[in-house]
Amino acid sequence: MTLPVRSMARTAQPRVARASAGISPARVLAAVVLLASASGLYGVSSSDAFALDRLEIAGGRYTSPERVRDRLGLVSSARPNLFRLQTEPIRRILLGLPAVRDANVSVVLPDRVFITLEERAPILVWQQGRRRFLVDVEGRLFAATPEKDAAGVDLPVVVDNRRSASELRVGADLSPVDLAVVRQLGALTPLTIGSQAKEVRLTVDDHEGFTLRAEPNLWRAIFGFYTPSLRTADIVPAQVQCLTALVDRGERSLRRIYLAPSGERCGTFRAAGAP
Numbered sequence: 192m193t194l195p196v197r198s199m200a201r202t203a204q205p206r207v208a209r210a211s212a213g214i215s216p217a218r219v220l221a222a223v224v225l226l227a228s229a230s231g232l233y234g235v236s237s238s239d240a241f242a243l244d245r246l247e248i249a250g251g252r253y254t255s256p257e258r259v260r261d262r263l264g265l266v267s268s269a270r271p272n273l274f275r276l277q278t279e280p281i282r283r284i285l286l287g288l289p290a291v292r293d294a295n296v297s298v299v300l301p302d303r304v305f306i307t308l309e310e311r312a313p314i315l316v317w318q319q320g321r322r323r324f325l326v327d328v329e330g331r332l333f334a335a336t337p338e339k340d341a342a343g344v345d346l347p348v349v350v351d352n353r354r355s356a357s358e359l360r361v362g363a364d365l366s367p368v369d370l371a372v373v374r375q376l377g378a379l380t381p382l383t384i385g386s387q388a389k390e391v392r393l394t395v396d397d398h399e400g401f402t403l404r405a406e407p408n409l410w411r412a413i414f415g416f417y418t419p420s421l422r423t424a425d426i427v428p429a430q431v432q433c434l435t436a437l438v439d440r441g442e443r444s445l446r447r448i449y450l451a452p453s454g455e456r457c458g459t460f461r462a463a464g465a466p
Contacts, residue, residue: 242272242273242302245302245303245304246260246265246303246304246306247303247304247305247306248306248307248308249305249306249307249308250307250308250309250310251290251308251310252290252310253290253310253311253325253333253334254288254290254291254308254310258288259285259288259306259308262284262285262287262288263281263284263285273298273300273301273302273303273304276298276304278296278297278298279296281294281296281306282294282295282296285306285308289331289332289333289334289361289362290310290311290333290334291308291309291310291311292309292310292311292327293308293309294306294307294308294309295307295309310333311325311327311329311331311333312327312328313325313326313327313333313334313346314326314327314328314346314347314374314377315346315347315348315349315373315377316336316346316347316348316349317332317349317351317359317365318348318349318350318351319350319351319352319356319357319359320357321338322335322359323335323336323337323338323348324336324359324361325346326365328374329364329370330364330365330366330367330369330370331362331363331364332359332360332361332362332363332364332365333361333362334361335361347373347377347378347393348392348393349373349377349393349394349395350392350393350394350395351394351395352394352395352396352397353395353396353397354397367419368417368418368419368423368424369395369417371417371423371424372401372414372417372424372427373393373401375424375427375428375431376393376401376403376414376427376431377393379391379393379403379431381405384431384434384435384438385435385438385439386405386409386438386442387409387442388405388406388407388409388442389406389407390405390406391403391404391405391406392404392406399413399415400413400414400415400416400417401413401414401415401416401417402414403434405442409442409443409445410438410442410445410446410447410448411446411447411448412434412448412450413447413448413449413450414427414430414450415449415450415451426452429452430450430452430457432452433450433452433457433458434448434450434457436457437457
């Protein structure tokens, strides 16, 4: 006989009361600190205590402080807040000035900004009519210079009589061909070619290209025209070597020299007194 199985009653489990999920004191404190910090940052970034009071600019020989302020859009009464000032955008703006090669911008709280300019260094003077420009090693015409300005003293001068030269402006660049040529010809002096001349003058025009004239009233060497591929500046050293050899043989017998090296020939020349 099968006996019925008596089900066992489940034992009731006591309920455990859970603590309320309210905000802990630590979280409240953190929130208060965060709000205070945000409020403080807002106050600092809008406070007159951190407004620009002094802008110091160093290293500018060709770039005036007024030009820097104008480039940055800072009128004399402008007082931007320095706490949130970004220096890299300012540096990039300054690099747009023709004479500025690099710039360093630093902020000293509460109210000062220091700008140090690294300007381009001139290697020669490029002259068109009465206009004179300082040119750096990259061929940039980065500043205008008066004829008697000390900045142009003892620098080679290239006189450009080409029609296209009237378009030259501060901030323009010489063509790579012109730059390659004048960096070589501009370095020539009476001493380097063995001449008794007091000076040599380098010019370029639309008729004969680059020419070098020995003064007073000696000879004129015609170097000619150059191009990026057909007649490059690579022939300049051979031309200078030919000129030096001709001068060494007796420069007073020379009048006009056409320098076109080819094999053992240097070109042609016209003797002094020839028609």
